[in-house]
Amino acid sequence: MVESIEIRAIVGEEAVSREQVRAWESRRADAVLKKFAARMGRRGIAELMPDRALDELRGAPLDVRRSALTTLKTRLGHAGVYAMVGRELALSERMTRIGVAASRGRTKHAITRLEVPGFSVERFAAWFDNLTAANAETDMIDACPDHYLLRGLPDGRQEVVETTGGSPAVSRFLIDYAKTESLTIPIDPGYPIQIAGQALLDDGVVIGGVRHQFRDRDGTLEALLTVQFPASVPARLIRQHQWHLAVEFSNWMIAAAPVAATS
Structure with missing residues (x-):
């Protein structure tokens, strides 16, 4: 992924450098590669990615590790992803339901x-918008190591399988x-473009949501990216998900540069 544009990020209240954002992504890439190695084993990895060994990826440039992770996830397929992280999904759903109940409608x-x-x-x-409309799963997964599956469903909703912030489980x-x-x-009425929706479990229990807001200020795109969590979620997870947002949207903006850059 060629970084041909300047991206300034403010994580929470802290201005951070592009190098810091990439460093966070690099740590998460290593963590996810380690998970694949533990769950799939060398032979499983070789079936999915015969042209590259896991040992080669340790210490490889971030862009190489990002591409390898996207290859592993897409070749594993939806069923394979479910199987690999199935226990984590069951654990995280139980934790989420407890957290929603404990929060009593309060949010962070x-x-x-x-x-x-x-x-x-x-x-x-x-x-x-076209990522969802065209169901461009590879582009959606590629934006963050913690994305395992992002796809549009026939009813218009989006399915997301990811590690949210600093959560211990997918x-x-x-x-x-x-x-x-x-x-x-x-x-914020100062941001005319809004992408918003509520997050829920299969049975309709609302667990949070997103409101991403965008505007132009003197030729600069300004994005106000916000994710809603139950109030019981620890502050550390909130902080880590702010980095998650910085990573995924920075990478999406870089991918969109050929059509969105004006200079």
């Missing part, structure tokens, strides 16, 4: 801001972009 927000000079808000929003949930009534994330 993970907030990250990105600024990209010379970027078209309208073009990026159209490109991003989780699975749905995002319904047609419903926002459960969101406590405020709408």
Whole structure:
């Protein structure tokens, strides 16, 4: 992934460098590669990726490890992903249900801001919307090591299997972009482009949601990225998910640069 654009990030209240964002992604890439090695074994990995050994990936450049992880996940397929992280999904769902009940409707927000000079808000929003519309699973998975499965469902909702922030277990949930009534994330009228929806489990229990807001300021794209969690979620997880947001949206913006960059 060629980084041809400037991206400024504010994680929570802290301005961070692109190098810091990549360092966080690098640590998560190593953690996920380690999980694949433990769950799949050398022979399983060789079946999915015969042209590259896991030993070669240790210490490899981040872009190489990112590409390898995307290859492993896409070749494993949906059923394979479910099988590999099935126990974690069951654990995380139990933890989530307990957390929602304990929170009694109270919420917390993970907030990250990105600024990209010379970027078209309208073009990026159209490109991003098309990821879901075209069900571009590879592009969605490629944006963050913690993405295992992101796909559109026939009913218009999006299925997400990912490690959320600093959670000890991979989780699975749905995002319904047609419903926002459960969101406590405020709408900022200064951001005319909004991508919002509530997150829920299969039986309809609402566990959170997203409201990502975008605007143009003097030729610079400004993104206000917010994820809603139950209030019982530890502060550390919230902080880690702010880094998750910085990683995934930075990588999506880099991928969108050929159509969204204006200079």
